Structure formats: structure tokens, C-alpha cells
Amino acid sequence: MYKLTLSNVTKTFSDLTALDAVDLTVEPGQRVALLGHNGAGKSTLMKIILGLISADSGMVDVLGFEPGSGSARARVAYLPENAAFHPALTGLEQLRLFLRLRGEPVDQAGPLLERVGLGDAAGRRIGTYSKGMRQRVGLAQALIGHPKLLVLDEPTSGLDPVSRRDFYATLDRLAGEGAGILLSSHALTEVEARTDKIVILSKGKVVADDTLSGLRRASALPTHIQIAARPGAADEVAQRLKAGRHNGVMVDLVCTPETKLSRLGEVAALGALIDDFDVIPPSLDDIYNYFSRRDGQ
Amino acid sequence: MTGILGLASSEFRIALRNRWVAIIIATMVLFSLVLSAVGSAPTGALGSDRLSVTVASLTGLAVYLVPLVTLLMSFDAVAGEVERGTLPLLLTYPVSRAGVLLGKFLAHLSILTLAIVTGYGVAAVGAFAVDDGAMTGLPAFVRLCWSSVLLGAAFLGIGYAVSAYARRPGAAAGLAIGVWLVLIVLFDLGLLVAVVADDGGDFTTSVFPWLLVVNPADAFRLFNLAASDATSAASGIAGAANTIPSGRALVSIALWPVAGFALALAAFRKVTP
Numbered sequence: 405m406y407k408l409t410l411s412n413v414t415k416t417f418s419d420l421t422a423l424d425a426v427d428l429t430v431e432p433g434q435r436v437a438l439l440g441h442n443g444a445g446k447s448t449l450m451k452i453i454l455g456l457i458s459a460d461s462g463m464v465d466v467l468g469f470e471p472g473s474g475s476a477r478a479r480v481a482y483l484p485e486n487a488a489f490h491p492a493l494t495g496l497e498q499l500r501l502f503l504r505l506r507g508e509p510v511d512q513a514g515p516l517l518e519r520v521g522l523g524d525a526a527g528r529r530i531g532t533y534s535k536g537m538r539q540r541v542g543l544a545q546a547l548i549g550h551p552k553l554l555v556l557d558e559p560t561s562g563l564d565p566v567s568r569r570d571f572y573a574t575l576d577r578l579a580g581e582g583a584g585i586l587l588s589s590h591a592l593t594e595v596e597a598r599t600d601k602i603v604i605l606s607k608g609k610v611v612a613d614d615t616l617s618g619l620r621r622a623s624a625l626p627t628h629i630q631i632a633a634r635p636g637a638a639d640e641v642a643q644r645l646k647a648g649r650h651n652g653v654m655v656d657l658v659c660t661p662e663t664k665l666s667r668l669g670e671v672a673a674l675g676a677l678i679d680d681f682d683v684i685p686p687s688l689d690d691i692y693n694y695f696s697r698r699d700g701q
Numbered sequence: 702m703t704g705i706l707g708l709a710s711s712e713f714r715i716a717l718r719n720r721w722v723a724i725i726i727a728t729m730v731l732f733s734l735v736l737s738a739v740g741s742a743p744t745g746a747l748g749s750d751r752l753s754v755t756v757a758s759l760t761g762l763a764v765y766l767v768p769l770v771t772l773l774m775s776f777d778a779v780a781g782e783v784e785r786g787t788l789p790l791l792l793t794y795p796v797s798r799a800g801v802l803l804g805k806f807l808a809h810l811s812i813l814t815l816a817i818v819t820g821y822g823v824a825a826v827g828a829f830a831v832d833d834g835a836m837t838g839l840p841a842f843v844r845l846c847w848s849s850v851l852l853g854a855a856f857l858g859i860g861y862a863v864s865a866y867a868r869r870p871g872a873a874a875g876l877a878i879g880v881w882l883v884l885i886v887l888f889d890l891g892l893l894v895a896v897v898a899d900d901g902g903d904f905t906t907s908v909f910p911w912l913l914v915v916n917p918a919d920a921f922r923l924f925n926l927a928a929s930d931a932t933s934a935a936s937g938i939a940g941a942a943n944t945i946p947s948g949r950a951l952v953s954i955a956l957w958p959v960a961g962f963a964l965a966l967a968a969f970r971k972v973t974p
Contacts, residue, residue: 454793456974474795482793488786492718493711504707505794545790 406432406467406479406552408453408584413462415448415608422448424608425462430553430584435575437595438588440605441696446588447485449605450555453586454482467552478506481551485558485588487542491531495522495541498530502545516544519574521567536562543571547578554578556587560594572598592692604695612695616688623694625686627664629657631671632679641677645670704796708804713811716774722812725770729820736762737824751828752838756845759821760925763849764918768856768881770816774809775860776877778802779969780870789974798969806857806962813853821846845925851954855917858961859884865968888916910949920953 408430415423423445430436440446451457452464455472469476489498499513517526520540530538539562546554554575560568575598579585589595595602602619604612612619632654633641641647642655645667659667664683671681686694716722736758782788791801825842828835860877867873892912899905914920927947 451789451974454789456789456792474797477793477795480793482790484786484790486786487790490711490715490785490787492715497711497714501707501711502794505704505796507703507795542790 406582406584407465408467408553408586409463409465410449410453411463413449413452413459413464415445415452415457415459421608423452423459426605426608426610428603428610428613430586432552432582432584433579434601435579435585435587435599436601436603437592437599438586438603438605439590439592439595439692439696440588441590444605444696445608446605447557448608450482450557450586450588453555454480479552481546481548481554483542483546483554483556483559485561486535487538489530489538489541492529494527494529495533495537496526498541499544499548502548506549508549512548516547517541519547520544521570536564536567539563540567543574547574550581551578551583553584554586556585558589559587560589568594592688604692606696619691619695620686623686623691624661625690625694626658626660627686628684629659629664629667629671629681630684631655631657631681634677634679637677641674644674644677704794705800705804705807708796708801709807709811712805712808716808716812721774722815725774725812726816726819728770729766729816730823732762732766733759733820733824734827737827750834750837751832752825752835753841754838755824755828756838756841757926759824759845760922763817763845763852764922765885767813767817767849767853768885768918771809771813771853771856772860772863772877772881774812775805775857776864776867776873777870778805778809778861779865779972780868780873781864783868783972783974784870788972792974799966802861802962802965802969805861806854809857810850810854813857814850817846817849817853821849841925848921848924848954851958852917852921855954855957855961858958858963858965861965862961862968865965865972868972884916885918889919914949914953917954917957920950920957923947924950924954 408428410426410428413423413426413428414421426445426449428436428449438446438449448457452459453466453471455466455470455476458471464471466473466476467479469479493501495517496513499516500510503510503512514523514526517523520543522537522540522544525533525537530541533541539559543559546556560571563571575585575587587595587599592602600615602612602614602616603610612622614622631641631645631647635653638652638655645655645657647655647657657667657671668683671678713722737755739758779788782791792798796804821842825835828838859880863876863880864873867876892909896905896909899909913923924947927950
């Protein structure tokens with residue numbers, strides 16, 4: 405019932421196809437990361453879910469309601485990219501307004517601001533806030549009431565590492581209460597272990613929709629083995645392992661997931677020629693690049 | 702409704718912080734004082750009470766000033782939200798676009814009402830102070846007050862429509878000034894030229910009276926002067942007040958706020974956040 409479903413959603417702006425037959429679901433309690441470059445269609449997708457713009461074709465079902473309808477709006481919270489507010493209002497006044505718009509008691513404004521670490525700045529005008537502070541006002545308003553679905557456009561941009569960790573802890577709690585969460589980001593490293601599912605958009609198409617480990621498997625990207633040779637032995641190590649690259653001390657071996665073990669055996673067999681070695685699995689950025697560049701580039 | 706009142710009180714607070722409330726009240730008071738001082742000279746010759754003369758002077762003032770201050774308050778309403786990037790988030794809240802406009806409208810209209818009551822009030826107090834018979838002019842004064850609020854309401858709607866149509870505050874400001882010039886200054890001049898050129902023909906007798914009540918500012922002036930003893934103090938287009946039934950003008954100034962709001966809503970609905 406409380407599910408977000410998009411099927412075959414297409415949106416074009418004059419000659420640009422912003423979204424091309426996009427399918428997406430967010431289950432209750434599921435945390436879904438939406439990744440993509442600038443212009444991949446993330447914000448367009450979110451605006452369609454929110455009913456701010458309409459899709460050209462396809463079906464959008466927001467928790468059983470039309471996107472942008474009163475019932476959908478009452479259940480969906482949104483955090484825009486670069487959250488902006490009127491500079492003449494204080495954080496407290498702005499939150500009180502948002503609470504009244506949602507029909508919630510205004511005395512929650514203080515506690516909400518406390519929760520995002522803005523308790524001390526609550527009485528100051530938003531015009532004096534830093535970008536990170538405005539982002540937190542945005543986050544505070546997204547927590548009003550009990551949203552069944554949160555749509556967060558690059559929520560962690562402008563947040564320091566500590567606030568980012570607090571932010572994800574808040575999301576975990578909301579997801580635990582059954583809210584579906586769709587958040588967008590530029591980088592896989594930002595969302596890593598904190599989401600249940602990763603959807604990658606590239607030029608308006610969904611190019612991946614899986615868990616992180618599923619993506620890792622599907623990409624089948626090579627693992628690197630970096631070998632530190634004994635002084636003067638680098639050339640011989642490179643030659644005996646048939647490795648392509650070395651810089652005089654380090655030798656870099658590239659292997660597929662299947663050949664990794666046998667290559668490690670060869671490395672171990674070199675014995676005294678070797679000082680140390682590291683096995684480096686494909687990084688999150690590598691996986692993301694693999695999917696987001698597979699098409700068209 | 703709580704949401705709309707919340708929007709209205711926020712908007713009022715913003716206007717208070719940006720000194721708009723103070724500026725508009727001060728402007729109205731200042732102009733009312735100057736006008737009632739200037740308008741006090743011909744009282745004896747006309748034989749009218751002092752308040753009626755003040756009403757005639759204030760009517761001339763309101764026709765220019767009320768549309769101007771309301772356009773100044775309203776031109777930023779939608780364009781400013783677009784420029785600041787605050788509109789998308791606002792529109793994801795459970796409040797309709799009509800509700801958003803209504804919230805702003807309530808705030809701006811109460812600021813205007815405050816300014817009108819204060820400004821005119823100061824002038825009325827002046828009239829009562831020097832003329833014991835000023836009570837005679839009280840009905841005209843009350844009528845001037847509420848019809849000024851209606852005139853302001855009409856131009857608030859027009860201002861929101863301009864704001865939504867222009868989408869950028871700079872363009873909206875320019876357009877608002879243009880609208881003011883056309884409706885308040887050029888419209889009358891154009892009519893005068895047409896009447897002179899027509900030389901008592903069909904245009905003057907059948908089209909002209911209608912054109913005069915179509916414009917909310919002209920309708921406002923006709924309504925107040927036709928009903929006032931001080932019509933003879935009026936000149937120019939306002940001199941036509943005697944020939945046009947004031948009921949027709951009243952319908953125009955009562956309908957314009959609704960029409961202006963509808964115009965604003967139609968323009969606002971076309972804005973993609």
C-alpha cells in the first residue's frame with residue numbers, strides 16, 4: 405500500500421530526453437539511493453514523484469495516490485537540492501510555518517531544530533546561516549510529522565562527516581518506522597553501506613538497480629594485487645609474473661575475480677623476492693563509473 | 702486554513718522586517734497630511750464641510766498611491782519565490798496554489814488596510830479639528846476607506862499576475878511600473894484624446910462611459926466623487942462623474958479584486974517550479 409512505483413516513465417524537454425522508460429520501486433522501510441551524474445535525470449525524476457512536473461508517459465503511483473495530489477503531498481516529505489528559505493525569517497519561524505502547513509503543533513519547531521543541531525541558531529535569521537545550516541533546516545522540515553515517503557535530493561551535500569553520520573542514523577530510524585526513502589547523490593562512496601538498494605541513472609535510463617554486493621558481482625571489475633618487491637628485484641618480479649606495470653619498487657597485477665586465487669599463489673611462490681603485497685578490490689567509485697559510463701561513452 | 706493563515710503571518714512578518722509596513726504607512730500618512738493641508742484652501746468658496754473636501758483630495762491621492770504601493774508589495778510575490786528557489790519546496794506541502802496566493806493576499810491587504818486607516822485617519826482628525834460640521838462628510842469618508850481597500854485588493858491581484866507572468870523580480874518590477882503607467886496615467890490620457898477627436902460622436906456617448914468603469918482606478922474615482930458633495934472640486938476625466946451612474950462603478954470596483962485574483966491564479970498555475 406505505502407509503496408512508490410514508477411513504471412515506464414518518460415519525460416522530454418524540447419529535444420532532450422530527461423527520463424527514458426524509467427522503472428523504480430521504493431518499498432516501505434526501504435532506503436534507495438539514486439545515483440547519477442549532473443543531468444542524468446535525478447532531479448527530474450524526483451520532481452515527477454512530487455507532482456511538481458508531470459511525466460509525458462508512464463505510470464506513477466505515490467503510496468496509492470496521484471503524484472502531487474493533496475493525499476500524496478500530506479504523506480511525502482521533500483528536501484530540495486540546495487534548500488533555500490526566506491532570509492528574513494529565523495530558523496524557528498520558518499519551521500513553525502512548515503509545521504502549520506502540515507497541520508502539526510508549532511511547538512515542535514524547537515525540538516526539531518535541536519535534533520539537527522541548530523538549537524543555538526534557532527532565533528537567528530536564515531540569511532545569516534551557512535550552506536550546511538540551511539541544509540539542516542531543510543532536513544528538519546523533512547522530518548515533520550510522520551512522512552511515509554522521503555524524497556531527498558542530495559541531502560548530504562554541504563554536511564560535514566559527523567553531521568552526515570547523524571543524518572544517516574536519522575534515516576535508519578525513519579526507515580525502521582516504515583518510511584520509504586529515496587535519496588540522490590553524485591557519488592557511491594557517500595551512500596555506501598547506508599542504503600538497501602542502489603539505482604544508477606545515466607542519460608535518463610536506469611542502468612543498474614541492485615544491492616551494493618549485487619552491483620559488485622555484476623560489474624565483474626578486476627581486482628588489483630600490488631606487490632612491493634625487495635630492493636632491486638622489481639624487474640625480475642614483473643617479468644616472472646608477466647605484469648604490465650611497475651615503478652621500480654611496486655608491481656601492479658590485474659586479475660579477474662576468477663583468477664585471483666591462482667595469481668596469489670604465483671605471488672607467494674616468489675618468496676624472498678617480495679617484501680609485501682596488498683589485494684585491492686574494485687572501489688565504489690570504480691563500480692559506479694562502470695555502470696554510469698557503460699552506455700554511450 | 703491554518704496553513705493559509707500561517708503563510709499570511711509569515712508574509713506579514715517578512716514585510717515588517719523589510720520595513721515595508723513602516724514605509725507604506727509613512728507614505729500614506731505623509732501624502733494625506735500634505736494633501737489635506739493643500740486642500741483646505743478652497744473650503745469657504747465651495748460651501749462644503751471640511752471632511753468632504755478632504756475626501757475629494759484623498760480620492761485624487763488614492764487613485765495614484767494605492768495602486769502604486771500595492772504593486773510594489775506584490776510584484777515580488779511569485780517571482781521572488783522563483784528567484785530564491787523557495788517555490789518547489791513550498792509546493793510539495795499540502796497547500797494549493799490558490800492557498801499560497803491567498804496567504805500572501807491576506808498579509809498584503811492587511812498592511813494596506815493599516816496604512817489606509819492610519820493615513821486617512823490622520824487627515825480626518827485634521828478636518829474634525831478645524832470644522833465642527835465635518836460630521837456631514839463622514840459617510841463619504843467611510844466609503845472612501847473601504848473602496849480604497851477594494852482598489853488595493855484589485856491591484857494586488859494584478860501585481861501577483863504580473864509577478865507570476867514575469868517570473869524574475871527585475872522583470873516583474875519593470876512590468877508592474879508599466880502596468881501602473883498604462884492603467885493610471887495613459888488610460889485617462891488616451892480616453893481624453895479619443896473624446897476630443899470624437900467631438901461628441903458615438904464614442905463619447907456610448908463607449909466612453911463603459912471604458913471609464915472598466916478601469917478599476919477610474920471606477921474608484923467615479924464612485925467616490927459621484928457620491929460626494931465635492932464633485933465640483935474635481936477636474937478632467939473625473940468631471941464625468943456626474944454623467945455615469947455610481948452603481949456601475951461600484952460593480953466594477955467590487956468585481957476587480959475577484960478578477961485580479963483569478964488572473965493571478967491563472968498566471969501562477971503556469972509557473973513550473
